[in-house]
Amino acid sequence: MTDDVKPEPTNVERLTTALVWSFINLETPGGIPAPMAKQLATLLDGVGVVASEPVNDLPVPSWLTERVREESQPVPVEPDHHVERDTGRVAKAPKRPKSIPKASRGVIL
Numbered sequence: 222m223t224d225d226v227k228p229e230p231t232n233v234e235r236l237t238t239a240l241v242w243s244f245i246n247l248e249t250p251g252g253i254p255a256p257m258a259k260q261l262a263t264l265l266d267g268v269g270v271v272a273s274e275p276v277n278d279l280p281v282p283s284w285l286t287e288r289v290r291e292e293s294q295p296v297p298v299e300p301d302h303h304v305e306r307d308t309g310r311v312a313k314a315p316k317r318p319k320s321i322p323k324a325s326r327g328v329i330l
Contacts, residue, residue, distance in 0.1 A: 235272035
């Protein structure tokens with residue numbers, strides 16, 4: 222038989238958990254989307270923020286994690302600004318006149 226030992230959570234996972242809990246405790250409407258919390262935790266880990274070990278490891282109720290997953294909005298994919306986009310015309314230019322009346326012509330010096 223193998224022991225069901227949980228691996229030690231990484232710093233990013235601990236930071237993600239801390240961010241989600243802090244936004245829930247701040248009573249932010251809807252909390253924070255889980256993918257956004259993970260991206261923010263990755264950025265914080267990149268600049269050297271270290272999550273401390275939990276003092277008492279309370280288990281998170283499964284209904285709460287399911288609710289967070291259900292209510293979290295997916296982070297939209299950023300558009301590629303270097304790709305040329307096809308856009309429709311907004312207006313058409315008037316037809317070019319065959320000849321310009323003498324009174325409307327510009328003065329050539």
